[in-house]
Amino acid sequence: MNRTAAGPAPPLLPGTEPAPGYEVLAHLTRTGWLDVHDAWSAERNCRCVLKMLRPDRRGERRLGERLLREGRWLRDFTHPHLVRAYDVLDRPEPLVVLETLTGETLSHLLHRLRRRPAAADVALLGVQLCSAVHYLHGRGLLHLDLKPSNVVVERGHATVLDLSVARAPGPAPAGLGTRGYLSPEQARGGPLSAAADVWGIGVTLFEFACGHRPFDQGGGHGSGGEPYDGSGTGGGGEWFPQPKRGAPPVASLRRLPHPLAAAVDGCLQADPAARPHMAELAAALAGVLPVPPRRT
Incomplete structure (x- = not known):
């Protein structure tokens, strides 16, 4: 794991590209195993939300599979009262791209x-x-x-x-x-x-x-x-x-x-x-x- 004496590594900085075509705009929240970022999708020309493993939890296969499974469901499901996933990437790190909700x-x-x-x-x-x-x-x-x-x-x-x-x-x-x-x-x-x-x-x-x-x-x-x-x-x-x-x-x-x-x-x-x-x-x-x- 990527833990240090001062705690886990900080989230990605604005301007970082965790995957081709996606640029981090801001960090939104951190859970026990995830970082959630406001981001920009160059392909879609819109804002989106990125869910990815925290730096100190990367390499935990079970968590990566859990994230990707959720992303695939949300990408494949279509319902007006369920959040949509635009993309699911497993490289370079597991990453789920969600629609931005303005409420x-x-x-x-x-x-x-x-x-x-x-x-x-x-x-x-x-x-x-x-x-x-x-x-x-x-x-x-x-x-x-x-x-x-x-x-x-x-x-x-x-x-x-x-x-x-x-x-x-x-x-x-x-x-x-x-x-x-x-x-x-x-x-x-x-x-x-x-x-x-x-x-x-x-x-x-x-x-x-x-x-x-x-x-x-x-x-x-x-x-x-x-x-x-x-x-x-x-x-x-x-x-x-x-x-x-x-x-x-x-x-x-x-x-x-x-x-x-x-x-x-x-x-x-x-x-x-x-x-x-x-x-x-x-x-x-x-x-x-x-x-x-x-x-x-």
Whole structure:
């Protein structure tokens, strides 16, 4: 690894070309294993986003494969509420080129909201999340990391990010996903189904509607930390504080139309079999809207 006594190497400087045709404009963020850069694509004559391994994590084959897998999915998938990948490069280093989104993440939006969102805004967000996740399920994938920091919103249009922990339904290790957003079955490990993503939609809508996560007990909101991808250390039941029961009723925290509150509460049932199917959830949320959503 490329670690020094002072810590990992800094991110790429503006003007650097990590691959032919791409120039770094600025560093956006650093995670436990990735650097994300604002960049310029000469071929497309537009700005884009580059996801690449941190300098100190390069050479870790598992992480490179994880990044490339996500990039290939996003390059091949086409949905108005999923971020698009323009390009996926494995040389000289694994690199994924994503479209630039001009909105802001739902987590950032929550930090600056001065009042709680209208019921129609909560329902519309839910309809759009259902649409994106239903599309993924049709392609044999569970997202498994739905949370406000993985949703970008611009003028009411939501875009889902990050398929880094996505996988097919079936057995999974304990703790897969992000602390504070895991369904009980993700926390304990075992077979995962579409119901895990129904929980993810519910916990995201709960936080958007009420201002905090279901088990923060009135505390703040946030990303919940780095997601655990199921390999190495970091998972386990301690990643979820209340794995044996559902969330408090939305109505105990704020007033919402009964069908909307019931839909969110239904998503957050501890028993996966008790949660609504995706089509049922989408229909319930759409029924709250004053005008039916346009087909996308």
